[in-house]
Amino acid sequence: MTNASTNFNLLLILVTELTRHKLRVLLFIAVIVSALAVILSSHHNRQQNIALEQLMRQKDDLDVEWRNLVLEQRALTEHNRIEALVEKHLDMQRPGVDDEVVVRIK
DSSP states (O other): OHHHHHHHHHHHHHHHHHHHTHHHHHHHHHHHHHHHHHHHHHHHHHHHHHHHHHHHHHHHHHHHHHHHHHHHHHHHTOHHHHHHHHHHHSOOOOOOTTTOOOOOOO
């Protein structure tokens, strides 16, 4: 029973000291809460930086893909290429001087 009474006496002493020094207890709790807030805000800041880096990487990848698509579009729309495809697949040719007909409107 001495162990139980010793524990009770320690608890009683602790409670009386805490109630006697309320300002110190409040300051201690404020310091702990402030430390937890700093930890949480640092973690949130790191997560946001990681997300920003991923978005910047994705932007760079999309920019490279867009540049490649612009180059491909320019290559596919070249006049010489289109003319060669028309001659090959549609069997069309540029009209000669004798094949041209001029229509006059009054």
